[in-house]
Amino acid sequence: MAVAVSERSAPAARPAPRARRQRGGRAARNVGIAVALFFALAPIYWMLSTSFKPELEATQSDPSLLPNEYTMGNYQSLFNGAMPFGSFVVNSVITAAAAALISLVLSAFGGYALSKGNFRLREPMSFLILLTRMLPLVVLLGPLYLLLLNANLINTMLGLIIGYISFAVPFGVWLMKGFFDGVPKEVIEAARVDGYPRWQILLRVALPLTIPGLLTTATFIFIDVWNNIIYPLALINTIENQVLPSGLMLSFTGQFKTNWGGMMAASVLTSIPLLIAFFAIQRSMVRGLTAGAVAGE
Amino acid sequence: MILPALIAIGVVIGYPIVRAIQLSTTEFNPLAGADPTPVGTANFEQLVDDPIFWEALRNTAIYTFGSVAIAAIIGAMVALLVENLSGRARVVKTLLLTPWAVPFVVVAFLFRYMFDAQSGVINALLMDLNITDQPVDWLVSSTWALPTVVAANVWAQTPFFVLVFGAALAAVPNEVIESARVDSTRGLAMARHIKLPYMRNAALIASLLMVVANFNDFGKIWAMTEGGPGYATTTLVVWVYRLAFTSFELGYASAVGVIWLVLLLLFAIAYARMLRRGS
Numbered sequence: 001m002a003v004a005v006s007e008r009s010a011p012a013a014r015p016a017p018r019a020r021r022q023r024g025g026r027a028a029r030n031v032g033i034a035v036a037l038f039f040a041l042a043p044i045y046w047m048l049s050t051s052f053k054p055e056l057e058a059t060q061s062d063p064s065l066l067p068n069e070y071t072m073g074n075y076q077s078l079f080n081g082a083m084p085f086g087s088f089v090v091n092s093v094i095t096a097a098a099a100a101l102i103s104l105v106l107s108a109f110g111g112y113a114l115s116k117g118n119f120r121l122r123e124p125m126s127f128l129i130l131l132t133r134m135l136p137l138v139v140l141l142g143p144l145y146l147l148l149l150n151a152n153l154i155n156t157m158l159g160l161i162i163g164y165i166s167f168a169v170p171f172g173v174w175l176m177k178g179f180f181d182g183v184p185k186e187v188i189e190a191a192r193v194d195g196y197p198r199w200q201i202l203l204r205v206a207l208p209l210t211i212p213g214l215l216t217t218a219t220f221i222f223i224d225v226w227n228n229i230i231y232p233l234a235l236i237n238t239i240e241n242q243v244l245p246s247g248l249m250l251s252f253t254g255q256f257k258t259n260w261g262g263m264m265a266a267s268v269l270t271s272i273p274l275l276i277a278f279f280a281i282q283r284s285m286v287r288g289l290t291a292g293a294v295a296g297e
Numbered sequence: 298m299i300l301p302a303l304i305a306i307g308v309v310i311g312y313p314i315v316r317a318i319q320l321s322t323t324e325f326n327p328l329a330g331a332d333p334t335p336v337g338t339a340n341f342e343q344l345v346d347d348p349i350f351w352e353a354l355r356n357t358a359i360y361t362f363g364s365v366a367i368a369a370i371i372g373a374m375v376a377l378l379v380e381n382l383s384g385r386a387r388v389v390k391t392l393l394l395t396p397w398a399v400p401f402v403v404v405a406f407l408f409r410y411m412f413d414a415q416s417g418v419i420n421a422l423l424m425d426l427n428i429t430d431q432p433v434d435w436l437v438s439s440t441w442a443l444p445t446v447v448a449a450n451v452w453a454q455t456p457f458f459v460l461v462f463g464a465a466l467a468a469v470p471n472e473v474i475e476s477a478r479v480d481s482t483r484g485l486a487m488a489r490h491i492k493l494p495y496m497r498n499a500a501l502i503a504s505l506l507m508v509v510a511n512f513n514d515f516g517k518i519w520a521m522t523e524g525g526p527g528y529a530t531t532t533l534v535v536w537v538y539r540l541a542f543t544s545f546e547l548g549y550a551s552a553v554g555v556i557w558l559v560l561l562l563l564f565a566i567a568y569a570r571m572l573r574r575g576s
Binding site for chain 1: 515
């Protein structure tokens with residue numbers, strides 16, 4: 001609001017040549033922004049539009065900008081068609097939420113130790129954790145597969161959650177370390193002088209100060225897991241037990257290869273949780289930054 | 298207190314790395330039921346003579362560095378364009394970030410559809426504009442498949458660079474901008490001589506993150522082409538997956554993985570050097 005007002009109250013009398021030059025520059029800038037917006041949003045518009053088109057219209061070689069005939073059929077047949085889309089959703093939600101929650105607890109402990117702990121291997125250990133973030137998951141996948149095979153956990157949700165945790169924990173520890181770094185040492189020291197035991201300092205003092213960090217970390221992990229396709233493809237071997245990305249990939253590569261309307265409807269539904277998570281994290285990231293700034297004073 | 302996390306990481310990462318190195322010196326098909334047979338360095342010798350290895354290496358380089366270079370350049374331009382948007386116009390910035398929030402499998406589906414030879418909107422546009430008179434077989438052509446996959450990746454990744462460059466631009470000290478303005482530096486000259494140098498470090502760090510992400514990217518490529526046609530879009534990650542989980546040559550797959558670990562480590566060291574020299 002305030003900004004809009006100040007824009008309107010920009011000086012009315014400007015020196016003419018500079019105004020013209022500025023106006024020219026501004027026009028060029030606006031064209032550039034329009035082009036950028038077009039490229040960013042056109043595919044998303046296309047997905048939405050196609051998801052409401054009947055099958056014939058979606059496959060025609062001369063595509064229509066808006067559906068000539070609107071249909072909800074693509075969405076309906078996801079839930080009562082041949083593809084177990086409902087199971088994909090349920091499996092995705094359960095495994096992603098469980099993996100995010102377990103990883104968050106482990107990451108909070110690990111991140112706190114790396115940030116505030118007093119032990120000799122703290123620095124090299126931090127670097128090691130960062131390095132695991134760069135590891136190619138696929139190299140770890142073969143041995144992990146054998147491990148889960150021996151434990152009879154192939155094709156189970158638990159096995160998949162363990163797989164997810166393997167890449168989520170190093171990432172989470174690293175993020176939480178950063179958030180705990182923002183908690184001033186003096187606060188921890190004061191609690192220690194007051195005679196709190198270590199785990200109580202973490203639970204009662206440090207964690208409440210990093211709630212935005214916890215939320216951000218959990219959301220980051222959730223997004224990472226929701227996106228992952230290689231673990232479910234390798235660790236799950238029946239279609240009903242698949243999660244969204246892998247299940248959709250298998251379905252729309254095989255049986256439903258050219259069912260574009262259905263593919264786009266499924267895409268819309270798969271994107272929604274991630275879009276929500278993304279916008280949620282945007283706000284909490286800002287809050288996390290301001291909290292850090294206030295604490296730093 | 299770090300023990301729970303360390304144990305978790307040790308079991309699910311430490312063990313697999315050790316096991317992968319060990320498996321790389323064996324021949325092992327987990328479906329055959331037999332135990333791994335030690336073969337020494339045979340896997341690595343086979344690797345050097347394997348044309349697919351070199352093709353995968355080439356594809357990985359093109360996919361990784363091609364995407365990052367293009368996305369970083371577009372991202373820098375967009376960040377400069379939207380830098381001074383304020384008030385309600387700021388919604389534009391958020392809208393420009395949306396591709397980042399789209400799940401990888403959806404990115405793959407979107408580009409599979411848009412670049413479909415028969416029903417794709419790209420071919421329809423190209424033919425309407427008389428750029429080509431017959432449909433291009435984007436994803437089933439061994440020439441065009443890799444560029445198409447790169448295009449999808451650039452679309453998904455550019456917002457990250459916009460965000461990072463935006464933050465870097467916001468950190469340029471006001472005094473610097475002001476004194477440049479007093480010297481009547483404006484527009485493109487301002488962007489090139491004053492702002493770009495400030496974006497250098499952000500560019501290095503952001504591209505390191507994305508290089509690693511692309512190096513390890515599996516979802517987009519697999520959901521678009523499964524590494525095909527032939528091996529045209531098979532990067533190292535896709536190849537290891539194909540070896541381990543479609544032809545079940547776990548020993549050979551692990552050997553590729555070990556080579557890859559070494560490459561990644563070399564890259565990380567080179568990069569750390571570059572970063573230190575920069576600052």
